[in-house]
Amino acid sequence: MKLYQSNLSPFASRCRIQIYAKGIEGIDMVEPPGGISSDEFKRINPSGKIPALEVDGVVLGESAVIGEYLEEAFPTPSLLPDAPIERGIARLLARVADLYILGPLFIMLPHMNPADRDEAVVEEQKAQLAGNLVMLERYLVAGGYEGGDHAVGGRLSFADCALVPALFVAVNIAPAFGMANPLAATSNVAHYWTAIQKDEHCARVLAEMTEGLKARMSGG
Numbered sequence: 001m002k003l004y005q006s007n008l009s010p011f012a013s014r015c016r017i018q019i020y021a022k023g024i025e026g027i028d029m030v031e032p033p034g035g036i037s038s039d040e041f042k043r044i045n046p047s048g049k050i051p052a053l054e055v056d057g058v059v060l061g062e063s064a065v066i067g068e069y070l071e072e073a074f075p076t077p078s079l080l081p082d083a084p085i086e087r088g089i090a091r092l093l094a095r096v097a098d099l100y101i102l103g104p105l106f107i108m109l110p111h112m113n114p115a116d117r118d119e120a121v122v123e124e125q126k127a128q129l130a131g132n133l134v135m136l137e138r139y140l141v142a143g144g145y146e147g148g149d150h151a152v153g154g155r156l157s158f159a160d161c162a163l164v165p166a167l168f169v170a171v172n173i174a175p176a177f178g179m180a181n182p183l184a185a186t187s188n189v190a191h192y193w194t195a196i197q198k199d200e201h202c203a204r205v206l207a208e209m210t211e212g213l214k215a216r217m218s219g220g
């Protein structure tokens, strides 16, 4: 198998947490040939996006789909909680991370440079992000989070795999837009963010994302 990915991509990082937690050996981790969105890479993954997982010549796109595939192909250890309702919560929290946390952040990203920033777009997305973090806080608590080390079910799950990279992007990128501590108004999310970093697989991927961010900041 081959995973087209980059260390900084939160969507690819979600897959790497799963791969490490499941102890899946022998996946080639490669940067997309020609770069993301290139014609060359679109011949491999038509969306041009990472991650993409090649399995016996067939390419799966979309991190959530890759995650479901990995869960079915490598069921042990399971990254789904035991109870069906907890599985629903894990999938819900992962979707919140993708759509409502990374969504506004990815719209803000092209406006990093204050010199040519569209302030109206940035302000709108900052407000969205702040509101969506409160939404995440409420879903987390309603899902039974009581200050533990994992989001749901008492062990690593789909929820953590998606939330950890999304929160990494939030805490590292939002300050450049004047949100010094984006988790300040959401104490449960803030507590979770500190606690989940003790998980060895999350910590490994966070270290890789940090390296990726350093390389990006120094022009890599």
Ligand SMILES: N[C@@H](CCC(=O)N[C@@H](CS)C(=O)NCC(=O)O)C(=O)O
Residues within 6 Å of the ligand: 008, 009, 010, 011, 012, 036, 037, 047, 048, 049, 050, 051, 061, 062, 063, 064, 098
């Ligand atoms: N919904 C996709 C999003 C993937 C995505 O947006 N990846 C970014 C890199 S972090 C990308 O490849 N962007 C290139 C583009 O949007 O053309 C998933 O979950 O895999």
